[in-house]
Amino acid sequence: MNRRMFGGSLLAGTGALAVRRLCSTGRLRDRRKSRSRVAILHAESYDEPLDRLLLDGLGLFDLDLRDKTVLLKPNLVEYIAGADVNTDPRLVGAAANTLLAMGAKSVVVGEGPGHQRDTFLVLAESGLEKELQLRRIRFIDLNRDEIRQVRLKSAFTGLEKLWLPRTVLTSDVVVSMPKVKTHHWAGVTLSMKNLFGVVPGVAYGWPKNLLHCKGIERSILDINAAVPAHFVIADGIIGMEGNGPLNGSPRNLGRIVLADDPVAADFVCTRLMGLNPLRVNYLAQAAEFLGNGTPDRIVQLAEPMLVPQEPFAVLPEFAHLSI
Amino acid sequence: MKTSFAAVERQRLARCRLLTELRYRRVPRPGGWSHYGDQPGTEPTSLALLALRSSRSSPVPFEALAPLLACRRPNGLWSAVRDGDTEANFWASAIAINTLMILGADSEMFAEALDSLLHCEPLEASWLVRLKFRIADRHVRLDPTKFGWPWIPDTMSWVEPTSMVLIALERAKNLGLIQGGQLWCRLNKGTDMLLDRACPEGGWNAGNGVVYGVPLQPHLDATALALAALRFHYHLPTVNSSLTWMLDRIDCPSAHSLAWLILSAAAYKDWRSDVLPALGVARDRLAALVEEPQRIQDTSTIALAALALDPETANNPLEVRSCAHQ
Numbered sequence: 001m002n003r004r005m006f007g008g009s010l011l012a013g014t015g016a017l018a019v020r021r022l023c024s025t026g027r028l029r030d031r032r033k034s035r036s037r038v039a040i041l042h043a044e045s046y047d048e049p050l051d052r053l054l055l056d057g058l059g060l061f062d063l064d065l066r067d068k069t070v071l072l073k074p075n076l077v078e079y080i081a082g083a084d085v086n087t088d089p090r091l092v093g094a095a096a097n098t099l100l101a102m103g104a105k106s107v108v109v110g111e112g113p114g115h116q117r118d119t120f121l122v123l124a125e126s127g128l129e130k131e132l133q134l135r136r137i138r139f140i141d142l143n144r145d146e147i148r149q150v151r152l153k154s155a156f157t158g159l160e161k162l163w164l165p166r167t168v169l170t171s172d173v174v175v176s177m178p179k180v181k182t183h184h185w186a187g188v189t190l191s192m193k194n195l196f197g198v199v200p201g202v203a204y205g206w207p208k209n210l211l212h213c214k215g216i217e218r219s220i221l222d223i224n225a226a227v228p229a230h231f232v233i234a235d236g237i238i239g240m241e242g243n244g245p246l247n248g249s250p251r252n253l254g255r256i257v258l259a260d261d262p263v264a265a266d267f268v269c270t271r272l273m274g275l276n277p278l279r280v281n282y283l284a285q286a287a288e289f290l291g292n293g294t295p296d297r298i299v300q301l302a303e304p305m306l307v308p309q310e311p312f313a314v315l316p317e318f319a320h321l322s323i
Numbered sequence: 324m325k326t327s328f329a330a331v332e333r334q335r336l337a338r339c340r341l342l343t344e345l346r347y348r349r350v351p352r353p354g355g356w357s358h359y360g361d362q363p364g365t366e367p368t369s370l371a372l373l374a375l376r377s378s379r380s381s382p383v384p385f386e387a388l389a390p391l392l393a394c395r396r397p398n399g400l401w402s403a404v405r406d407g408d409t410e411a412n413f414w415a416s417a418i419a420i421n422t423l424m425i426l427g428a429d430s431e432m433f434a435e436a437l438d439s440l441l442h443c444e445p446l447e448a449s450w451l452v453r454l455k456f457r458i459a460d461r462h463v464r465l466d467p468t469k470f471g472w473p474w475i476p477d478t479m480s481w482v483e484p485t486s487m488v489l490i491a492l493e494r495a496k497n498l499g500l501i502q503g504g505q506l507w508c509r510l511n512k513g514t515d516m517l518l519d520r521a522c523p524e525g526g527w528n529a530g531n532g533v534v535y536g537v538p539l540q541p542h543l544d545a546t547a548l549a550l551a552a553l554r555f556h557y558h559l560p561t562v563n564s565s566l567t568w569m570l571d572r573i574d575c576p577s578a579h580s581l582a583w584l585i586l587s588a589a590a591y592k593d594w595r596s597d598v599l600p601a602l603g604v605a606r607d608r609l610a611a612l613v614e615e616p617q618r619i620q621d622t623s624t625i626a627l628a629a630l631a632l633d634p635e636t637a638n639n640p641l642e643v644r645s646c647a648h649q
Binding site: 078080115116117118120121124125139140141144145146147149161163166184202203204205206207209210213243246247315 | 362462481545
């Protein structure tokens, strides 16, 4: 164990201990369910019949979507020609169709990119606009939606309140649809980090710099405690390794991860990347109160968990994440 | 290259449709315009007021400005949306002040906010933060001694709010509303910040030109705003190459970015011969993109497109003429 690895593990460990203490004193509500369910689906490419695959995969969960309004929140960062940066439009379209087929009253797709102010430019260039038009699915720019102030349920950032889009607050079901990627500030960006996109640019600017100033990992925890995603559909068919979330290299993982718990989803995705989730500071802390991280509290469905022989490449700062 | 009569007519009709949609989208109570939905916001209200201004010469009556003034906070600055609890927003304040100046409003309405902009300092103004960037946080290429304006208090400076504040301050200076050493100091620092944050290939994004040694790509709307703010520095190579980068992207598929591009490029039409022909092509493309304004979600985009298709440039929020032209 080198010095950096020791430091990273120590940070995650002490953070998790602090969260445990807050839970035991009642200052932080323990919201973990007794068991979380995660399904790993095999999909070699985006040309596979994704609607069918998702319908079968979602059938493994006891999802009651009848008469529910659903918000799909993909990871739509910006368009870089030839780079797999965003949740693939075909997967987003397939998810929307499948959820409608399962009885959802309505499905909308919403995102608020962090740096790119022209959301509809990213939508057009990424191909998502065309996909949604074909499937007649509505898109909401979460950066410019009406906003409401909500009181935070945790205090990692010290912010007492946060402005959030009306669509996020009024949807019955929020589905986080991350792209499985490494992240140069947070280690990994998965379903929990993906919720940065629900924080409205109209209130906080582009980028949502207040979250960076308050600490990315602390912000991830506060946002997810305030607006937890009810379900996760993670795009791990082609992920990104190295200098993510924008300038890394594509990595064929061939997996879609479904979960009824974002923390469990992110633990499983991190392991699929060949990285140790307990060394990702915010994941270790989230597993103490927001969701489940330990294998004994995660029911594994569909495909077995296979840790890759070659872990996802990470920047030197995150070398300690490798299993 | 002369724009054909058919193209001009197409643009005129498109603008008429945009203005009709804008009038339709006015929030009846309490007035103003929202980006989306019923919550009036400073940016859409400002841009809509400019786009709908009918008379070029006479000041706009006070009651017409009321929806914009309603977004003002007790400290004189504007918030992004009209809601009692929203924080001050420097982008929103700059765009509101800029609009009020163009519309000929009494300077008392925005004097306090103008003063706040002049004295606003982002996080980088603190020596402790500058030290952090020098020692610990060296992955983003930036010189923290060169700072502009943040979106909201207690955050770092970024390209878009810095550009809009520079435009507002430049306009206020030309109208004789502000002067003095502090003004020059902030104008120079803001300009230096924009030049420092430019992308290596020209153009700007939110403000990170190089991260982890990798050049990041510029964004069209941020580039348009920065170029408009640097209009009096047109001779600088960074400005020139960024203008070239921007004019090469008039095939942009988004009305929002294309409208910003047109409004910014219009400020350069007297300085480079390739701007006018590019503007003709860009306006024609924009007219096609906004054929069905009711399908455009963001009301700001509708107002921006109407302004960009306006053959008169008096209401261009991005164009500040030199003192002699005011």
